[in-house]
Amino acid sequence: MMTWLFSALLLFFTSSVGAIELPGIPEFIDEMVIEHQFERDEVEQVFQHVQHRPAVINLISAPATIKPWPQYRAAFTNNKHINDGLKFWKNHINVLQRAEKEYGVPQEIIVAVIGVETNYGRNTGKFNIMDTLTTLAFDYPRRADFFRNELKEYLLLAREQKFGPFKIHGSYAGALGIPQFMPSSYRKHAVDFNNDGETNLFNDPEDAIGSVANYFKQYGWQSGEPVAVRVKSNKKAELSAKETHSVATWAEMGIIPVAQTADLKSAWLLDFTVSDGKEFWLTFKNFQVIMLYNNNIFYAMSVYQLADALHNARILN
Numbered sequence: 001m002m003t004w005l006f007s008a009l010l011l012f013f014t015s016s017v018g019a020i021e022l023p024g025i026p027e028f029i030d031e032m033v034i035e036h037q038f039e040r041d042e043v044e045q046v047f048q049h050v051q052h053r054p055a056v057i058n059l060i061s062a063p064a065t066i067k068p069w070p071q072y073r074a075a076f077t078n079n080k081h082i083n084d085g086l087k088f089w090k091n092h093i094n095v096l097q098r099a100e101k102e103y104g105v106p107q108e109i110i111v112a113v114i115g116v117e118t119n120y121g122r123n124t125g126k127f128n129i130m131d132t133l134t135t136l137a138f139d140y141p142r143r144a145d146f147f148r149n150e151l152k153e154y155l156l157l158a159r160e161q162k163f164g165p166f167k168i169h170g171s172y173a174g175a176l177g178i179p180q181f182m183p184s185s186y187r188k189h190a191v192d193f194n195n196d197g198e199t200n201l202f203n204d205p206e207d208a209i210g211s212v213a214n215y216f217k218q219y220g221w222q223s224g225e226p227v228a229v230r231v232k233s234n235k236k237a238e239l240s241a242k243e244t245h246s247v248a249t250w251a252e253m254g255i256i257p258v259a260q261t262a263d264l265k266s267a268w269l270l271d272f273t274v275s276d277g278k279e280f281w282l283t284f285k286n287f288q289v290i291m292l293y294n295n296n297i298f299y300a301m302s303v304y305q306l307a308d309a310l311h312n313a314r315i316l317n
Contacts, residue, residue, distance in 0.1 A: 020047050022138035028148065032155060043155075046165055051131040057140050059172040069272045069298060076116050076302045077309055085111050085310045086317065088120040088205075095193065095206045103213035104223030108314075110212050112307035113293065114205075117180040121205060124177055125170035129154060133174045133183075150174055153183035160187070161199075168202070177201030178208035181215075189215040219292045220285065226265070227290070227304045228283040229257045244268050250282060257282060270297060 025047055032038040089096060089111050096107040111120075118124050133154055136147035154174070158165045170176045176186055178201055192199045193210025200207050234254040245253070248263035255269060267282035281301070290300040 020050065022052065022134070024138045024144075024148075025134075028137070028151070032152065036152075036156060038155070038159075046130070047134070049166070050134045051128070052139065053127070053131045053135045054139075056127060056132050056135050056172040060136065060140070063296075070274055072298045073302055073305065077305045081115055081119070081306060082309050082313050084120055085115045085306070086313055088114070089310065089314065092205055092209060095209050099193070099209050099213040102210075103217040103221075105213040105216045105221050106307070106311075108307040108311040109216070109227075109290075109303065110209055111310055112303045113212050113290075114179055114208060115306055115310075116299070116303050117175075118178055121178040121203075121208070124180070124202070125172070125175065127169060127172050127174075128166060129168045129170050129174055129176065129183075130165045132170070132172060136174065147174065150183050153187055157183050157187050178203070178205060179212045179215075181211065185215065189218055215293065216289055219289050221289050222285050225286055226261060226284050227286045227307075228270075228281045228301070229259050229261050229267075231255050231257050231269075231280045231282050233280055247282065255280065255282065270301070272301065 029040065029043050029047065032043050033040045089107065096110060099105065099110060100107050114120055133147055133151040137144060137151045138148075140147060151174075155165060158168075168176060171180060173182075175182055181190060181201060186201060190199045190201055190207065190211040191214050192207060194204065194206040196204075198204075198207075199211075201211060231250070233256070244266055246263060247257060247261050247265050247267050250267060250269065251257075251263075261267075261282070265284060267284055268287070270281045270283055272279045272281070283300075287300055287304065290303050291297070293303075294300070
């Protein structure tokens with residue numbers, strides 16, 4: 001009987017592609033066989049058909065965050081993204097309300113994450129995940145251990161969900177589905193939020209919404225607490241983005257929030273270069289939770305500002 005791994009191979013020519021020659025693959029196959037009880041012949045056949053993709057190394061070595069902040073921000077916090085987000089919110093209002101109630105994560109944050117990640121599910125990526133993760137696991141030394149683990153998690157996920165390993169496409173970093181979970185996060189944090197018996201982040205917005213909320217809750221989202229607040233500063237203040245102080249202590253140093261914020265809350269100071277100088281923000285625990293989704297300051301601030309824009313636009317509408 002043809003098993004789940006072989007089923008996808010019919011889509012590929014049997015010509016040699018070279019990825020099997022990458023150092024470390026034989027040992028990886030041994031691990032999948034010994035530790036996870038895969039059939040050796042099946043795994044070897046899969047790797048015989050994997051394409052080595054140097055382009056993903058070029059892309060991951062030059063991420064979008066090298067762009068200036070105003071350009072990065074404008075890609076997400078713009079009228080089209082806001083309007084599309086409002087439509088997504090309206091179409092899934094009951095699911096979003098339930099996710100907020102069960103996990104404590106605001107609806108606008110969930111919508112904004114999905115908006116930033118995949119434009120509300122429209123762009124989930126065009127890179128073959130099996131090729132991508134293999135290339136990064138065995139030809140990207142800087143993060144080889146991370147991607148080797150994600151390749152293992154991907155094969156386990158494929159076995160659990162019974163899809164062929166060449167079937168799925170995603171980002172150049174190996175992220176999957178509407179919320180762009182890495183395979184390890186998919187296996188650990190994805191939920192069957194619509195209770196249909198499947199955990200489907202590839203084309204089920206309800207599961208994606210619940211899974212994003214669950215992810216944030218599991219990583220310490222503090223319900224009802226702030227994410228960030230804009231501040232003004234006087235010229236006497238010595239600003240350091242490496243320090244964490246209470247809001248009250250920052251105020252004593254001349255860093256004054258423009259909105260009311262509890263004095264005892266611990267906050268981290270960030271600055272963003274804009275056209276007329278710098279903006280300064282105090283950021284809190286929930287901002288750091290967003291960074292656990294994508295460890296980048298520009299990303300987290302884009303999610304927050306899109307969420308804020310969506311929240312305000314929905315009130316006006």
